[in-house]
Amino acid sequence: MTDVDITSKTMDGMGPHGTKVGLLRVLGPAHVWALGVGIVLVGEYMGWNFAVGKGGAYAALIACWFAGILYTCVAMIDSEVTSTVASAGGQYTQAKHIVGPLMAFNVGLYLVFAYTMLEAANAITAGYLFSVVATMSGHEAALDQRPFIILVIMFLAWLNYRGVLATLTFNLVITAIAFVAILVLFLATSGVVGGGIMEHAALFEGHEMPYGWIGVLAAMHFGLWYYLGIEGTTQAAEEVRSPARALPFGTLAGIMTLLIAATLTWYVCSGALPWEFLGDGVNGSVAPLFDTARLSGSNALIWLLGIGTLFATLASANGCINDASRAWFAMGRDKYLPGWFGAVHPKYRTPYRAIVFLVPIALIFALGAPLDQVITFSILSGLLGYTFMPLNIIMFRKKWPLNSIKRGYEHPFHPLPAITLLTLCAVTFFAVFLGYGTQLVAMIGFYIVVSLWFHFWRYRFVNRGAQFTMPWPKPQGY
Protein backbone atom coordinates (compact mmCIF):
# COMPACT_ATOMS: atom_id res chain seq x y z
CA MET A 1 0.00 0.00 0.00
CA THR A 2 1.24 3.44 -0.87
CA ASP A 3 1.34 6.12 1.79
CA VAL A 4 -0.75 8.78 0.13
CA ASP A 5 -2.74 11.58 1.69
CA ILE A 6 -4.73 13.35 -0.99
CA THR A 7 -5.50 16.22 1.34
CA SER A 8 -1.92 16.84 2.43
CA LYS A 9 -0.88 20.49 2.38
CA THR A 10 2.80 19.72 2.01
CA MET A 11 2.99 16.76 -0.37
CA ASP A 12 1.62 16.67 -3.89
CA GLY A 13 -0.46 13.58 -3.32
CA MET A 14 1.27 11.34 -5.81
CA GLY A 15 2.93 8.82 -3.55
CA PRO A 16 6.34 7.92 -4.98
CA HIS A 17 6.33 11.13 -6.98
CA GLY A 18 5.51 13.19 -3.94
CA THR A 19 7.80 16.08 -3.26
CA LYS A 20 7.83 18.84 -0.71
CA VAL A 21 7.32 21.26 -3.58
CA GLY A 22 3.90 19.99 -4.63
CA LEU A 23 0.98 21.89 -6.10
CA LEU A 24 -0.75 24.18 -3.59
CA ARG A 25 -4.08 23.05 -2.07
CA VAL A 26 -5.93 26.35 -1.99
CA LEU A 27 -9.13 25.92 -4.07
CA GLY A 28 -12.74 25.53 -2.95
CA PRO A 29 -15.97 24.33 -4.70
CA ALA A 30 -16.57 27.80 -6.20
CA HIS A 31 -13.19 27.66 -7.90
CA VAL A 32 -14.02 24.21 -9.30
CA TRP A 33 -17.32 25.59 -10.62
CA ALA A 34 -15.47 28.57 -12.10
CA LEU A 35 -12.86 26.33 -13.71
CA GLY A 36 -15.53 24.11 -15.34
CA VAL A 37 -18.03 26.79 -16.32
CA GLY A 38 -15.27 29.28 -17.13
CA ILE A 39 -13.81 26.99 -19.76
CA VAL A 40 -17.18 26.12 -21.24
CA LEU A 41 -19.24 29.29 -21.07
CA VAL A 42 -17.48 30.62 -24.14
CA GLY A 43 -19.28 27.79 -25.98
CA GLU A 44 -22.47 29.87 -25.58
CA TYR A 45 -20.71 32.98 -26.87
CA MET A 46 -19.26 31.37 -30.01
CA GLY A 47 -18.98 28.07 -31.83
CA TRP A 48 -22.29 26.40 -30.84
CA ASN A 49 -23.96 28.18 -33.73
CA PHE A 50 -22.13 25.97 -36.25
CA ALA A 51 -24.76 23.42 -35.12
CA VAL A 52 -27.42 25.71 -36.63
CA GLY A 53 -25.44 25.70 -39.88
CA LYS A 54 -25.30 21.90 -39.92
CA GLY A 55 -29.01 21.30 -39.34
CA GLY A 56 -31.04 24.47 -38.76
CA ALA A 57 -32.30 26.13 -35.59
CA TYR A 58 -34.53 23.30 -34.31
CA ALA A 59 -31.75 20.78 -34.96
CA ALA A 60 -29.39 22.91 -32.86
CA LEU A 61 -31.90 22.93 -29.99
CA ILE A 62 -32.34 19.15 -30.12
CA ALA A 63 -28.54 18.79 -30.29
CA CYS A 64 -28.23 21.16 -27.31
CA TRP A 65 -30.43 18.94 -25.15
CA PHE A 66 -29.01 15.62 -26.31
CA ALA A 67 -25.50 16.97 -25.79
CA GLY A 68 -26.76 18.06 -22.35
CA ILE A 69 -27.69 14.43 -21.63
CA LEU A 70 -24.27 13.32 -22.88
CA TYR A 71 -22.51 15.74 -20.55
CA THR A 72 -24.76 14.90 -17.61
CA CYS A 73 -23.55 11.30 -18.03
CA VAL A 74 -19.97 12.60 -18.29
CA ALA A 75 -20.38 14.65 -15.10
CA MET A 76 -21.97 11.74 -13.18
CA ILE A 77 -19.29 9.25 -14.20
CA ASP A 78 -16.46 11.72 -13.79
CA SER A 79 -17.64 12.78 -10.34
CA GLU A 80 -17.51 9.21 -9.04
CA VAL A 81 -14.08 8.40 -10.44
CA THR A 82 -12.55 11.79 -9.67
CA SER A 83 -13.80 11.83 -6.10
CA THR A 84 -11.76 8.65 -5.71
CA VAL A 85 -8.78 9.35 -7.99
CA ALA A 86 -8.10 12.90 -6.81
CA SER A 87 -4.90 13.76 -8.61
CA ALA A 88 -3.55 16.26 -11.15
CA GLY A 89 -4.06 15.02 -14.68
CA GLY A 90 -7.74 14.18 -14.12
CA GLN A 91 -8.94 11.53 -16.56
CA TYR A 92 -5.33 10.82 -17.50
CA THR A 93 -4.58 9.63 -13.97
CA GLN A 94 -7.88 7.73 -13.88
CA ALA A 95 -6.97 5.84 -17.08
CA LYS A 96 -3.52 5.04 -15.71
CA HIS A 97 -4.98 3.35 -12.65
CA ILE A 98 -8.02 1.74 -14.23
CA VAL A 99 -7.37 0.87 -17.89
CA GLY A 100 -3.61 0.98 -18.52
CA PRO A 101 -0.65 3.14 -19.54
CA LEU A 102 -1.33 3.42 -23.30
CA MET A 103 -4.94 4.43 -22.68
CA ALA A 104 -3.65 6.98 -20.16
CA PHE A 105 -1.19 8.39 -22.67
CA ASN A 106 -4.00 8.78 -25.21
CA VAL A 107 -6.34 10.36 -22.67
CA GLY A 108 -3.60 12.78 -21.66
CA LEU A 109 -3.21 13.83 -25.27
CA TYR A 110 -7.02 14.15 -25.70
CA LEU A 111 -7.03 16.57 -22.80
CA VAL A 112 -4.05 18.58 -23.97
CA PHE A 113 -5.32 18.91 -27.55
CA ALA A 114 -8.98 19.51 -26.67
CA TYR A 115 -7.95 22.34 -24.36
CA THR A 116 -5.14 23.78 -26.46
CA MET A 117 -7.39 23.94 -29.54
CA LEU A 118 -10.15 25.47 -27.45
CA GLU A 119 -7.64 28.03 -26.19
CA ALA A 120 -6.70 28.78 -29.81
CA ALA A 121 -10.39 29.17 -30.75
CA ASN A 122 -10.84 31.58 -27.85
CA ALA A 123 -7.89 33.68 -28.94
CA ILE A 124 -9.28 33.83 -32.51
CA THR A 125 -12.64 35.03 -31.17
CA ALA A 126 -10.99 37.64 -28.94
CA GLY A 127 -9.04 38.91 -31.96
CA TYR A 128 -12.27 39.11 -33.98
CA LEU A 129 -13.97 41.01 -31.17
CA PHE A 130 -11.20 43.59 -31.03
CA SER A 131 -11.53 44.12 -34.79
CA VAL A 132 -15.33 44.61 -34.52
CA VAL A 133 -14.93 47.07 -31.66
CA ALA A 134 -12.32 48.95 -33.73
CA THR A 135 -14.74 49.15 -36.68
CA MET A 136 -17.63 50.25 -34.46
CA SER A 137 -15.48 52.98 -32.94
CA GLY A 138 -14.57 54.44 -36.33
CA HIS A 139 -11.43 52.56 -37.40
CA GLU A 140 -11.66 52.38 -41.19
CA ALA A 141 -9.00 49.90 -42.35
CA ALA A 142 -9.30 46.23 -41.44
CA LEU A 143 -7.62 45.65 -38.08
CA ASP A 144 -4.80 43.08 -37.98
CA GLN A 145 -6.10 40.58 -35.41
CA ARG A 146 -2.83 38.68 -34.97
CA PRO A 147 -1.20 40.93 -32.33
CA PHE A 148 -4.32 40.63 -30.15
CA ILE A 149 -4.37 36.84 -30.53
CA ILE A 150 -0.72 36.65 -29.46
CA LEU A 151 -1.28 39.09 -26.61
CA VAL A 152 -4.24 37.13 -25.21
CA ILE A 153 -2.35 33.83 -25.16
CA MET A 154 0.85 35.34 -23.74
CA PHE A 155 -0.96 37.30 -21.01
CA LEU A 156 -2.97 34.31 -19.81
CA ALA A 157 0.06 32.02 -19.92
CA TRP A 158 1.90 34.54 -17.73
CA LEU A 159 -1.04 34.62 -15.31
CA ASN A 160 -1.01 30.82 -15.10
CA TYR A 161 2.74 30.83 -14.61
CA ARG A 162 2.38 33.11 -11.59
CA GLY A 163 -0.06 30.99 -9.60
CA VAL A 164 -3.26 28.98 -9.60
CA LEU A 165 -5.20 30.86 -6.93
CA ALA A 166 -4.91 34.23 -8.64
CA THR A 167 -5.67 32.58 -12.00
CA LEU A 168 -8.86 30.86 -10.90
CA THR A 169 -10.03 33.76 -8.75
CA PHE A 170 -9.69 35.89 -11.88
CA ASN A 171 -11.74 33.22 -13.69
CA LEU A 172 -14.42 33.21 -11.01
CA VAL A 173 -15.03 36.94 -11.39
CA ILE A 174 -15.05 37.16 -15.19
CA THR A 175 -17.09 33.95 -15.58
CA ALA A 176 -19.76 35.33 -13.26
CA ILE A 177 -19.91 38.57 -15.28
CA ALA A 178 -20.18 36.64 -18.58
CA PHE A 179 -22.99 34.46 -17.17
CA VAL A 180 -24.90 37.48 -15.85
CA ALA A 181 -24.56 39.11 -19.29
CA ILE A 182 -26.47 36.19 -20.87
CA LEU A 183 -29.23 36.49 -18.25
CA VAL A 184 -29.51 40.25 -18.83
CA LEU A 185 -29.68 39.78 -22.61
CA PHE A 186 -32.43 37.18 -22.19
CA LEU A 187 -34.45 39.42 -19.88
CA ALA A 188 -34.01 42.47 -22.11
CA THR A 189 -34.77 40.86 -25.49
CA SER A 190 -37.28 38.10 -24.70
CA GLY A 191 -40.05 40.43 -23.57
CA VAL A 192 -39.85 39.40 -19.91
CA VAL A 193 -38.77 42.95 -19.06
CA GLY A 194 -39.98 45.58 -21.51
CA GLY A 195 -40.44 45.03 -25.25
CA GLY A 196 -38.92 41.94 -26.81
CA ILE A 197 -37.31 41.44 -30.20
CA MET A 198 -37.90 37.70 -30.52
CA GLU A 199 -39.41 36.55 -33.84
CA HIS A 200 -38.98 32.78 -33.79
CA ALA A 201 -42.04 31.96 -35.92
CA ALA A 202 -41.21 34.55 -38.59
CA LEU A 203 -37.53 33.61 -38.78
CA PHE A 204 -38.17 29.86 -38.87
CA GLU A 205 -40.89 30.10 -41.56
CA GLY A 206 -39.88 27.89 -44.49
CA HIS A 207 -36.59 26.91 -42.79
CA GLU A 208 -37.75 24.71 -39.92
CA MET A 209 -35.63 21.67 -40.86
CA PRO A 210 -33.48 22.68 -43.85
CA TYR A 211 -31.67 19.32 -43.98
CA GLY A 212 -34.44 17.13 -42.57
CA TRP A 213 -33.65 14.65 -39.79
CA ILE A 214 -30.13 13.95 -40.99
CA GLY A 215 -29.44 17.59 -40.16
CA VAL A 216 -30.46 16.89 -36.57
CA LEU A 217 -27.90 14.10 -36.41
CA ALA A 218 -25.26 16.30 -38.07
CA ALA A 219 -25.91 19.11 -35.57
CA MET A 220 -24.75 16.88 -32.68
CA HIS A 221 -21.20 17.57 -33.89
CA PHE A 222 -21.22 21.18 -32.74
CA GLY A 223 -23.86 20.52 -30.08
CA LEU A 224 -20.97 19.34 -27.93
CA TRP A 225 -19.54 22.83 -28.04
CA TYR A 226 -22.24 24.08 -25.63
CA TYR A 227 -20.56 22.09 -22.87
CA LEU A 228 -17.12 20.96 -24.03
CA GLY A 229 -14.56 21.24 -21.25
CA ILE A 230 -16.77 20.78 -18.17
CA GLU A 231 -14.83 17.60 -17.45
CA GLY A 232 -11.80 19.85 -16.87
CA THR A 233 -12.82 20.35 -13.26
CA THR A 234 -10.92 17.16 -12.45
CA GLN A 235 -7.63 18.77 -13.39
CA ALA A 236 -7.71 20.78 -10.17
CA ALA A 237 -7.91 17.64 -8.05
CA GLU A 238 -4.53 18.12 -6.38
CA GLU A 239 -5.17 21.78 -5.73
CA VAL A 240 -8.58 21.67 -4.00
CA ARG A 241 -8.81 21.57 -0.23
CA SER A 242 -11.48 18.83 -0.12
CA PRO A 243 -11.47 16.79 -3.37
CA ALA A 244 -14.19 14.31 -2.37
CA ARG A 245 -16.68 17.12 -1.70
CA ALA A 246 -15.60 19.99 -3.91
CA LEU A 247 -15.11 18.09 -7.17
CA PRO A 248 -18.58 16.43 -7.47
CA PHE A 249 -20.30 19.57 -6.15
CA GLY A 250 -18.45 21.95 -8.48
CA THR A 251 -18.85 19.68 -11.53
CA LEU A 252 -22.58 18.93 -11.12
CA ALA A 253 -23.37 22.59 -10.30
CA GLY A 254 -21.42 23.49 -13.42
CA ILE A 255 -23.41 21.23 -15.76
CA MET A 256 -26.69 22.63 -14.38
CA THR A 257 -25.46 26.18 -14.98
CA LEU A 258 -24.51 25.32 -18.52
CA LEU A 259 -27.82 23.61 -19.37
CA ILE A 260 -29.61 26.83 -18.39
CA ALA A 261 -27.15 29.08 -20.23
CA ALA A 262 -27.21 26.93 -23.40
CA THR A 263 -31.01 26.93 -23.65
CA LEU A 264 -31.25 30.69 -23.03
CA THR A 265 -28.54 31.30 -25.61
CA TRP A 266 -30.33 29.25 -28.25
CA TYR A 267 -33.59 31.05 -27.48
CA VAL A 268 -32.34 34.62 -27.81
CA CYS A 269 -30.04 34.03 -30.80
CA SER A 270 -32.42 31.93 -32.90
CA GLY A 271 -35.21 34.42 -32.21
CA ALA A 272 -33.18 37.39 -33.44
CA LEU A 273 -30.83 36.12 -36.16
CA PRO A 274 -31.69 34.37 -39.47
CA TRP A 275 -30.50 30.75 -39.35
CA GLU A 276 -28.11 30.96 -42.34
CA PHE A 277 -26.30 33.95 -40.79
CA LEU A 278 -26.38 32.42 -37.31
CA GLY A 279 -25.12 29.07 -38.59
CA ASP A 280 -22.05 30.38 -40.36
CA GLY A 281 -19.52 31.14 -37.64
CA VAL A 282 -16.79 32.11 -40.11
CA ASN A 283 -18.49 34.44 -42.63
CA GLY A 284 -21.67 35.15 -40.64
CA SER A 285 -22.08 35.28 -36.89
CA VAL A 286 -18.73 34.71 -35.19
CA ALA A 287 -20.13 35.88 -31.84
CA PRO A 288 -23.93 35.30 -31.90
CA LEU A 289 -24.83 36.72 -28.48
CA PHE A 290 -22.94 39.88 -29.35
CA ASP A 291 -24.72 40.03 -32.75
CA THR A 292 -28.08 39.62 -31.00
CA ALA A 293 -27.20 42.55 -28.74
CA ARG A 294 -26.31 44.61 -31.83
CA LEU A 295 -29.83 44.00 -33.21
CA SER A 296 -31.43 45.04 -29.92
CA GLY A 297 -30.60 48.67 -30.60
CA SER A 298 -29.37 49.17 -27.04
CA ASN A 299 -25.83 50.49 -26.64
CA ALA A 300 -25.74 49.27 -23.06
CA LEU A 301 -26.49 45.71 -24.22
CA ILE A 302 -23.91 45.93 -27.00
CA TRP A 303 -21.24 46.94 -24.49
CA LEU A 304 -22.35 44.36 -21.94
CA LEU A 305 -22.33 41.47 -24.43
CA GLY A 306 -19.08 42.71 -25.97
CA ILE A 307 -17.50 42.62 -22.53
CA GLY A 308 -19.24 39.30 -21.81
CA THR A 309 -17.82 37.77 -25.00
CA LEU A 310 -14.34 39.03 -24.21
CA PHE A 311 -14.52 37.81 -20.61
CA ALA A 312 -15.88 34.42 -21.69
CA THR A 313 -13.04 33.93 -24.16
CA LEU A 314 -10.46 35.02 -21.59
CA ALA A 315 -11.93 32.81 -18.86
CA SER A 316 -12.03 29.85 -21.20
CA ALA A 317 -8.52 30.33 -22.55
CA ASN A 318 -7.32 30.82 -18.99
CA GLY A 319 -8.92 27.57 -17.81
CA CYS A 320 -7.66 25.75 -20.90
CA ILE A 321 -4.05 26.76 -20.19
CA ASN A 322 -4.54 25.62 -16.61
CA ASP A 323 -5.95 22.21 -17.62
CA ALA A 324 -3.73 21.45 -20.61
CA SER A 325 -0.60 22.27 -18.64
CA ARG A 326 -1.69 20.02 -15.70
CA ALA A 327 -2.22 17.09 -18.07
CA TRP A 328 1.13 17.71 -19.83
CA PHE A 329 2.85 18.12 -16.45
CA ALA A 330 1.35 14.88 -15.12
CA MET A 331 2.53 12.96 -18.19
CA GLY A 332 6.01 14.43 -17.85
CA ARG A 333 6.11 13.50 -14.17
CA ASP A 334 5.35 9.88 -15.09
CA LYS A 335 7.94 9.94 -17.95
CA TYR A 336 5.17 9.35 -20.52
CA LEU A 337 6.69 12.52 -21.94
CA PRO A 338 10.24 13.76 -21.29
CA GLY A 339 10.65 14.12 -17.53
CA TRP A 340 11.78 17.73 -17.92
CA PHE A 341 8.09 18.74 -18.14
CA GLY A 342 7.30 17.30 -14.73
CA ALA A 343 8.82 20.20 -12.79
CA VAL A 344 7.00 22.52 -10.37
CA HIS A 345 8.12 26.14 -10.08
CA PRO A 346 10.03 26.50 -6.79
CA LYS A 347 8.36 29.81 -5.94
CA TYR A 348 4.94 29.89 -7.68
CA ARG A 349 4.31 26.12 -7.33
CA THR A 350 2.90 25.86 -10.86
CA PRO A 351 3.84 23.43 -13.69
CA TYR A 352 5.69 26.27 -15.39
CA ARG A 353 7.59 24.32 -18.05
CA ALA A 354 4.39 22.70 -19.34
CA ILE A 355 2.69 26.12 -19.37
CA VAL A 356 5.49 27.74 -21.39
CA PHE A 357 5.86 24.81 -23.80
CA LEU A 358 2.19 24.83 -24.81
CA VAL A 359 2.17 28.55 -25.68
CA PRO A 360 3.70 28.19 -29.18
CA ILE A 361 1.48 25.16 -29.92
CA ALA A 362 -1.61 27.26 -29.20
CA LEU A 363 -0.22 30.11 -31.30
CA ILE A 364 0.40 27.84 -34.31
CA PHE A 365 -3.26 26.82 -34.36
CA ALA A 366 -4.69 30.23 -33.47
CA LEU A 367 -2.73 31.99 -36.21
CA GLY A 368 -2.78 29.29 -38.88
CA ALA A 369 -6.16 27.53 -39.03
CA PRO A 370 -9.83 28.55 -39.56
CA LEU A 371 -12.10 28.66 -36.53
CA ASP A 372 -14.36 25.75 -37.51
CA GLN A 373 -11.36 23.46 -38.15
CA VAL A 374 -9.80 24.35 -34.79
CA ILE A 375 -13.14 23.76 -33.04
CA THR A 376 -13.61 20.43 -34.85
CA PHE A 377 -10.22 19.20 -33.66
CA SER A 378 -11.02 20.25 -30.13
CA ILE A 379 -14.41 18.49 -30.31
CA LEU A 380 -12.84 15.33 -31.76
CA SER A 381 -10.29 15.10 -28.97
CA GLY A 382 -13.07 15.69 -26.45
CA LEU A 383 -15.26 13.07 -28.11
CA LEU A 384 -12.53 10.45 -27.97
CA GLY A 385 -12.20 11.26 -24.28
CA TYR A 386 -15.94 10.85 -23.67
CA THR A 387 -15.87 7.49 -25.44
CA PHE A 388 -13.18 6.41 -22.99
CA MET A 389 -15.31 7.34 -19.95
CA PRO A 390 -17.96 4.59 -20.17
CA LEU A 391 -15.21 2.00 -20.64
CA ASN A 392 -13.44 3.55 -17.67
CA ILE A 393 -16.39 3.42 -15.26
CA ILE A 394 -17.35 -0.12 -16.28
CA MET A 395 -13.79 -1.31 -15.62
CA PHE A 396 -13.61 0.74 -12.40
CA ARG A 397 -16.75 -0.86 -10.96
CA LYS A 398 -15.55 -4.31 -12.10
CA LYS A 399 -12.01 -4.05 -10.74
CA TRP A 400 -12.99 -2.25 -7.53
CA PRO A 401 -16.66 -2.97 -6.68
CA LEU A 402 -18.53 -0.44 -4.53
CA ASN A 403 -17.62 -1.96 -1.18
CA SER A 404 -13.92 -2.48 -1.95
CA ILE A 405 -12.69 1.14 -1.78
CA LYS A 406 -14.12 4.35 -0.36
CA ARG A 407 -15.66 6.65 -2.95
CA GLY A 408 -16.39 10.33 -2.34
CA TYR A 409 -19.46 10.02 -4.58
CA GLU A 410 -21.30 7.06 -6.13
CA HIS A 411 -23.27 7.82 -9.27
CA PRO A 412 -26.74 6.24 -9.50
CA PHE A 413 -28.27 3.92 -12.14
CA HIS A 414 -24.99 2.30 -13.22
CA PRO A 415 -24.54 1.14 -16.04
CA LEU A 416 -27.33 3.21 -17.64
CA PRO A 417 -25.28 6.47 -17.83
CA ALA A 418 -22.34 4.55 -19.35
CA ILE A 419 -24.52 2.92 -22.03
CA THR A 420 -26.27 6.23 -22.79
CA LEU A 421 -22.93 8.01 -23.06
CA LEU A 422 -21.49 5.36 -25.38
CA THR A 423 -24.58 5.52 -27.63
CA LEU A 424 -24.49 9.33 -27.84
CA CYS A 425 -20.76 9.23 -28.61
CA ALA A 426 -21.45 6.85 -31.53
CA VAL A 427 -24.11 9.26 -32.84
CA THR A 428 -21.66 12.15 -32.54
CA PHE A 429 -18.94 10.28 -34.44
CA PHE A 430 -21.47 9.90 -37.26
CA ALA A 431 -22.36 13.60 -36.96
CA VAL A 432 -18.70 14.59 -37.37
CA PHE A 433 -18.43 12.19 -40.30
CA LEU A 434 -21.17 14.23 -42.02
CA GLY A 435 -19.15 17.13 -43.42
CA TYR A 436 -15.87 16.65 -41.53
CA GLY A 437 -15.01 12.99 -42.21
CA THR A 438 -11.46 13.73 -43.40
CA GLN A 439 -10.55 15.43 -40.14
CA LEU A 440 -12.04 12.55 -38.20
CA VAL A 441 -9.90 9.97 -40.01
CA ALA A 442 -6.79 12.23 -39.88
CA MET A 443 -7.21 12.74 -36.15
CA ILE A 444 -7.68 9.06 -35.37
CA GLY A 445 -4.78 8.24 -37.71
CA PHE A 446 -2.70 10.62 -35.60
CA TYR A 447 -3.70 8.86 -32.38
CA ILE A 448 -2.93 5.43 -33.88
CA VAL A 449 0.56 6.56 -34.92
CA VAL A 450 1.39 8.15 -31.54
CA SER A 451 0.00 5.08 -29.76
CA LEU A 452 2.41 2.84 -31.66
CA TRP A 453 5.22 5.32 -30.93
CA PHE A 454 4.38 5.22 -27.21
CA HIS A 455 4.03 1.45 -26.92
CA PHE A 456 7.11 0.51 -28.92
CA TRP A 457 9.44 3.39 -27.96
CA ARG A 458 8.45 5.79 -25.25
CA TYR A 459 7.14 3.32 -22.69
CA ARG A 460 10.64 1.91 -22.07
CA PHE A 461 11.45 5.04 -20.03
CA VAL A 462 8.49 4.54 -17.68
CA ASN A 463 8.67 2.89 -14.27
CA ARG A 464 6.18 0.03 -14.16
CA GLY A 465 4.82 -0.43 -10.64
CA ALA A 466 5.50 3.16 -9.56
CA GLN A 467 2.78 4.41 -11.92
CA PHE A 468 0.16 3.00 -9.57
CA THR A 469 0.03 5.59 -6.81
CA MET A 470 -3.45 5.16 -5.31
CA PRO A 471 -3.77 3.46 -1.90
CA TRP A 472 -6.10 0.82 -3.30
CA PRO A 473 -6.06 -2.97 -2.99
CA LYS A 474 -5.11 -5.13 -5.94
CA PRO A 475 -7.78 -4.94 -8.68
CA GLN A 476 -10.08 -7.95 -8.97
CA GLY A 477 -9.20 -10.35 -11.78
CA TYR A 478 -5.41 -9.70 -11.68
Added chain:
Amino acid sequence: MAHYDPPKQGKASQLIDVVVLVVLTVGALFVPLWLGMAGAAKSVATPVENPTWEALGQTPAQAAKYEALGYDPASAHDLILARFDYSFSFGALLTMIAVILLYYFLILRFSEVEYREVISEKFGDK
Protein backbone atom coordinates in the same frame (compact mmCIF):
# COMPACT_ATOMS: atom_id res chain seq x y z
CA MET B 1 7.58 -9.94 -11.94
CA ALA B 2 11.18 -8.72 -11.58
CA HIS B 3 11.51 -5.02 -10.91
CA TYR B 4 11.96 -3.11 -14.15
CA ASP B 5 14.56 -0.35 -14.15
CA PRO B 6 13.94 2.05 -17.04
CA PRO B 7 16.96 3.44 -18.87
CA LYS B 8 17.82 7.09 -18.25
CA GLN B 9 16.93 9.19 -21.25
CA GLY B 10 19.51 11.68 -22.52
CA LYS B 11 18.63 15.32 -23.19
CA ALA B 12 19.01 14.97 -26.97
CA SER B 13 16.68 11.96 -27.00
CA GLN B 14 14.11 13.89 -24.91
CA LEU B 15 14.29 16.74 -27.37
CA ILE B 16 13.76 14.41 -30.33
CA ASP B 17 10.69 12.91 -28.64
CA VAL B 18 9.18 16.35 -28.17
CA VAL B 19 9.88 17.31 -31.79
CA VAL B 20 8.27 14.08 -33.05
CA LEU B 21 5.11 14.77 -31.05
CA VAL B 22 4.88 18.38 -32.18
CA VAL B 23 5.38 17.45 -35.84
CA LEU B 24 2.71 14.75 -35.65
CA THR B 25 0.28 17.10 -33.89
CA VAL B 26 0.68 19.96 -36.32
CA GLY B 27 0.59 17.53 -39.25
CA ALA B 28 -2.72 15.99 -38.11
CA LEU B 29 -4.47 19.33 -38.51
CA PHE B 30 -2.53 21.04 -41.25
CA VAL B 31 -1.91 18.19 -43.72
CA PRO B 32 -5.67 17.80 -44.49
CA LEU B 33 -5.88 21.60 -44.82
CA TRP B 34 -2.87 21.82 -47.13
CA LEU B 35 -4.13 18.94 -49.26
CA GLY B 36 -7.52 20.63 -49.56
CA MET B 37 -9.24 17.62 -47.99
CA ALA B 38 -10.56 19.41 -44.92
CA GLY B 39 -14.31 19.19 -44.49
CA ALA B 40 -16.82 22.00 -44.15
CA ALA B 41 -17.69 21.29 -47.78
CA LYS B 42 -20.36 23.94 -47.94
CA SER B 43 -21.13 25.12 -51.44
CA VAL B 44 -23.78 26.94 -53.45
CA ALA B 45 -25.42 24.30 -55.66
CA THR B 46 -27.64 26.65 -57.69
CA PRO B 47 -26.49 30.29 -57.78
CA VAL B 48 -29.14 32.97 -58.37
CA GLU B 49 -28.37 35.69 -60.89
CA ASN B 50 -29.47 39.20 -59.88
CA PRO B 51 -30.63 37.96 -56.48
CA THR B 52 -33.58 39.45 -54.62
CA TRP B 53 -34.74 38.52 -51.11
CA GLU B 54 -37.66 36.60 -52.64
CA ALA B 55 -35.36 34.70 -55.01
CA LEU B 56 -33.17 33.79 -52.04
CA GLY B 57 -36.21 32.33 -50.25
CA GLN B 58 -36.44 35.04 -47.59
CA THR B 59 -39.70 36.37 -46.16
CA PRO B 60 -39.99 40.13 -45.46
CA ALA B 61 -39.27 39.53 -41.77
CA GLN B 62 -36.12 37.54 -42.58
CA ALA B 63 -35.01 40.11 -45.18
CA ALA B 64 -35.45 42.89 -42.62
CA LYS B 65 -33.06 41.10 -40.25
CA TYR B 66 -30.44 40.76 -42.96
CA GLU B 67 -30.74 44.45 -43.78
CA ALA B 68 -30.38 45.32 -40.10
CA LEU B 69 -27.18 43.28 -40.09
CA GLY B 70 -25.88 45.30 -43.04
CA TYR B 71 -26.50 42.82 -45.88
CA ASP B 72 -28.19 43.26 -49.24
CA PRO B 73 -29.32 40.34 -51.46
CA ALA B 74 -26.03 40.31 -53.38
CA SER B 75 -23.76 40.24 -50.32
CA ALA B 76 -25.97 37.68 -48.54
CA HIS B 77 -26.21 35.40 -51.60
CA ASP B 78 -23.49 32.88 -50.68
CA LEU B 79 -24.26 33.04 -46.98
CA ILE B 80 -27.91 32.12 -47.56
CA LEU B 81 -27.55 29.53 -50.31
CA ALA B 82 -24.44 27.59 -49.23
CA ARG B 83 -25.29 24.09 -48.00
CA PHE B 84 -23.47 21.01 -46.75
CA ASP B 85 -23.59 17.93 -48.92
CA TYR B 86 -24.52 15.06 -46.61
CA SER B 87 -24.50 12.38 -49.28
CA PHE B 88 -21.97 9.68 -48.43
CA SER B 89 -21.01 6.20 -49.54
CA PHE B 90 -21.42 3.23 -47.23
CA GLY B 91 -17.84 2.33 -48.11
CA ALA B 92 -16.65 5.59 -46.54
CA LEU B 93 -18.88 5.05 -43.51
CA LEU B 94 -17.61 1.49 -43.02
CA THR B 95 -14.01 2.74 -43.36
CA MET B 96 -14.62 5.29 -40.61
CA ILE B 97 -16.20 2.69 -38.34
CA ALA B 98 -13.31 0.27 -39.01
CA VAL B 99 -10.70 2.95 -38.22
CA ILE B 100 -12.40 3.86 -34.94
CA LEU B 101 -12.80 0.22 -33.88
CA LEU B 102 -9.21 -0.58 -34.84
CA TYR B 103 -8.01 2.35 -32.80
CA TYR B 104 -9.89 1.34 -29.64
CA PHE B 105 -8.98 -2.33 -30.09
CA LEU B 106 -5.32 -1.35 -30.42
CA ILE B 107 -5.15 0.85 -27.34
CA LEU B 108 -7.22 -1.46 -25.14
CA ARG B 109 -5.16 -4.50 -26.14
CA PHE B 110 -1.75 -2.85 -25.61
CA SER B 111 -2.98 -1.14 -22.45
CA GLU B 112 -4.02 -4.47 -20.97
CA VAL B 113 -0.56 -5.94 -21.61
CA GLU B 114 1.12 -2.93 -19.99
CA TYR B 115 -1.39 -2.82 -17.12
CA ARG B 116 -0.73 -6.45 -16.16
CA GLU B 117 2.97 -5.60 -15.83
CA VAL B 118 2.15 -2.62 -13.62
CA ILE B 119 -0.13 -4.61 -11.33
CA SER B 120 2.30 -7.50 -11.22
CA GLU B 121 5.20 -5.28 -10.17
CA LYS B 122 3.10 -3.23 -7.75
CA PHE B 123 1.26 -6.05 -5.98
CA GLY B 124 3.25 -9.13 -6.92
CA ASP B 125 1.99 -12.12 -8.89
CA LYS B 126 -0.96 -14.19 -7.71
